[in-house]
Amino acid sequence: MGVSFETLNNTLIIKLNGELDHHSSTYIRDSIDEAILKKNPRNIIFDMSGLNFMDSSGIGVIIGRYKQITSNGGKVGIVSMKPQIKRIYEICGLKRIIPNYDSIKTAIEKL
Amino acid sequence: MGVSFETLNNTLIIKLNGELDHHSSTYIRDSIDEAILKKNPRNIIFDMSGLNFMDSSGIGVIIGRYKQITSNGGKVGIVSMKPQIKRIYEICGLKRIIPNYDSIKTAIEKL
Amino acid sequence: MRVDNEMKLEFLSKSQNESFARSVVAAFAAQLDPTIEEITEIKTAVSEAVTNAIIHGYEYQEGYVTIICRIIENTVEIEVIDKGKGIEDIEKARQPLYTSKPELERSGMGFTVMEAFMDQVDVISELGKGTTVIMKKTFKKEL
Amino acid sequence: MRVDNEMKLEFLSKSQNESFARSVVAAFAAQLDPTIEEITEIKTAVSEAVTNAIIHGYEYQEGYVTIICRIIENTVEIEVIDKGKGIEDIEKARQPLYTSKPELERSGMGFTVMEAFMDQVDVISELGKGTTVIMKKTFKKEL
Numbered sequence: 001m002g003v004s005f006e007t008l009n010n011t012l013i014i015k016l017n018g019e020l021d022h023h024s025s026t027y028i029r030d031s032i033d034e035a036i037l038k039k040n041p042r043n044i045i046f047d048m049s050g051l052n053f054m055d056s057s058g059i060g061v062i063i064g065r066y067k068q069i070t071s072n073g074g075k076v077g078i079v080s081m082k083p084q085i086k087r088i089y090e091i092c093g094l095k096r097i098i099p100n101y102d103s104i105k106t107a108i109e110k111l
Numbered sequence: 112m113g114v115s116f117e118t119l120n121n122t123l124i125i126k127l128n129g130e131l132d133h134h135s136s137t138y139i140r141d142s143i144d145e146a147i148l149k150k151n152p153r154n155i156i157f158d159m160s161g162l163n164f165m166d167s168s169g170i171g172v173i174i175g176r177y178k179q180i181t182s183n184g185g186k187v188g189i190v191s192m193k194p195q196i197k198r199i200y201e202i203c204g205l206k207r208i209i210p211n212y213d214s215i216k217t218a219i220e221k222l
Numbered sequence: 223m224r225v226d227n228e229m230k231l232e233f234l235s236k237s238q239n240e241s242f243a244r245s246v247v248a249a250f251a252a253q254l255d256p257t258i259e260e261i262t263e264i265k266t267a268v269s270e271a272v273t274n275a276i277i278h279g280y281e282y283q284e285g286y287v288t289i290i291c292r293i294i295e296n297t298v299e300i301e302v303i304d305k306g307k308g309i310e311d312i313e314k315a316r317q318p319l320y321t322s323k324p325e326l327e328r329s330g331m332g333f334t335v336m337e338a339f340m341d342q343v344d345v346i347s348e349l350g351k352g353t354t355v356i357m358k359k360t361f362k363k364e365l
Numbered sequence: 366m367r368v369d370n371e372m373k374l375e376f377l378s379k380s381q382n383e384s385f386a387r388s389v390v391a392a393f394a395a396q397l398d399p400t401i402e403e404i405t406e407i408k409t410a411v412s413e414a415v416t417n418a419i420i421h422g423y424e425y426q427e428g429y430v431t432i433i434c435r436i437i438e439n440t441v442e443i444e445v446i447d448k449g450k451g452i453e454d455i456e457k458a459r460q461p462l463y464t465s466k467p468e469l470e471r472s473g474m475g476f477t478v479m480e481a482f483m484d485q486v487d488v489i490s491e492l493g494k495g496t497t498v499i500m501k502k503t504f505k506k507e508l
């Protein structure tokens with residue numbers, strides 16, 4: 001499991017790789033919070049193109065960051081979910097609060 | 112696990128695929144014996160290029176066919192072993208009785 | 223009901239065993255030739271139940287998690303068992319968004335995910351004794 | 366000796382479970398970051414011991430095979446246990462080429478392969494009670 005970061009304008013792009021479960025969530029969460037603290041972005045985008053597995057622990061991580069960013073007036077988007085990830089995103093009702101885009105470019109434009 | 116056959120001159124080429132263990136050995140053995148009965152080849156060559164796993168049950172299958180073919184004056188060769196298969200071939204002493212070739216072409220020439 | 227195949231797996235309640243546990247169940251269920259989608263569903267449901275055993279059942283203390291898998295015709299039956307804390311109110315626990323550990327950023331969606339991905343989910347629990355989650359899924363036969 | 370991780374797997378003595386069993390042990394040992402070669406060695410050794418339990422221990426009758434795996438630092442310890450027939454003369458059984466079932470085209474090389482691929486192989490057996498094969502392998506640490 002890995003996570004890497006990139007900043008574009010005022011947006012932090014969080015690229016998730018491998019499997020996001022309860023075990024990897026601690027490391028992922030800490031890495032993201034460190035990056036947010038350091039770069040102080042307005043918006044964040046989760047790039048899920050490299051994510052192969054996610055369960056509800058991953059949903060918890062995403063919602064936690066969502067609360068943090070939106071409480072500062074920022075916005076959150078998700079891009080490039082594989083079908084299996086998209087299903088859990090829908091089942092868990094994330095769809096209603098975090099929009100999903102086809103590419104990072106569209107996400108940045110639309111956020 | 113699969114096995115397929117081809118005949119070249121008087122030689123039956125036995126192509127093994129997947130994993131050869133005790134479980135798959137029954138099916139593999141029966142398929143080979145049926146092909147030998149039908150085509151009555153002089154020599155046989157095991158093409159191992161598609162074989163990913165083999166344990167000593169596989170060695171048993173090879174030795175069984177070796178005894179059958181050599182008792183009729185024929186010869187047996189092995190081609191294209193992956194490193195992990197080659198190690199078990201060496202450890203089990205098959206090396207001393209069944210020669211190993213780089214390609215089917217060389218095997219047919221040298222047998 | 224004739225059981226066609228059966229296995230039982232016990233492992234320490236360490237979070238690194240979550241991915242191990244779901245791979246084992248997937249490897250066992252593979253004998254029914256499920257689709258990739260069905261395998262993902264099973265892996266996710268098992269991941270939820272095993273994570274719950276570790277976090278809620280044992281509350282990060284050392285204990286053993288047991289998984290029993292049975293194949294009966296084209297159905298897989300999976301039990302995930304812990305001997306931990308137990309659940310006081312199962313009905314409440316199963317409600318979407320309910321979590322007893324919001325401080326750990328739990329989403330409260332574990333049971334909802336299990337129910338969405340499996341055909342049947344039963345929960346047996348006793349306070350101080352532990353919890354057993356029994357999940358069933360029947361694979362569609364190819365025509 | 367502190368055990369860092371542990372699992373126990375029980376399954377029916379069906380030959381289709383041979384590949385399942387070796388995959389499970391490989392998945393568990395994966396936490397030590399072994400090389401592909403080391404993983405193949407472990408899979409092969411486990412395959413030999415499990416096959417022996419099914420063919421020689423239970424002689425194709427239904428029974429349970431148990432595998433216990435422990436991780437202690439960078440060593441994996443694997444026990445393969447059957448409650449079957451047992452071995453009368455362990456020393457003879459371990460000799461290369463010795464097999465009690467030549468009619469099944471057994472090569473008699475199972476124990477030899479286990480010894481070649483693992484650092485240590487111990488056999489405990491009692492007639493009518495069953496057999497336990499204990500294998501150990503230490504992974505080289507990367508420098």
Ligand SMILES: Nc1ncnc2c1ncn2[C@@H]1O[C@H](COP(=O)(O)OP(=O)(O)O)[C@@H](O)[C@H]1O
Binds near residue numbers: 316
């Ligand atoms: N194995 C268990 N042992 C004890 N309590 C459990 C167990 N599994 C679930 N629970 C309880 O049920 C609640 C809901 O579980 P779940 O839907 O998986 O959400 P989450 O894990 O995100 O809290 C948990 O917060 C916990 O209180």
Ligand SMILES: Nc1ncnc2c1ncn2[C@@H]1O[C@H](COP(=O)(O)OP(=O)(O)O)[C@@H](O)[C@H]1O
Binds near residue numbers: 422447458466
């Ligand atoms: N689990 C077991 N239970 C009873 N007998 C066994 C067991 N494992 C091995 N043996 C005996 O030891 C012999 C040698 O085993 P092995 O070297 O694996 O060769 P093979 O399986 O080809 O016979 C077997 O033929 C059998 O008589």
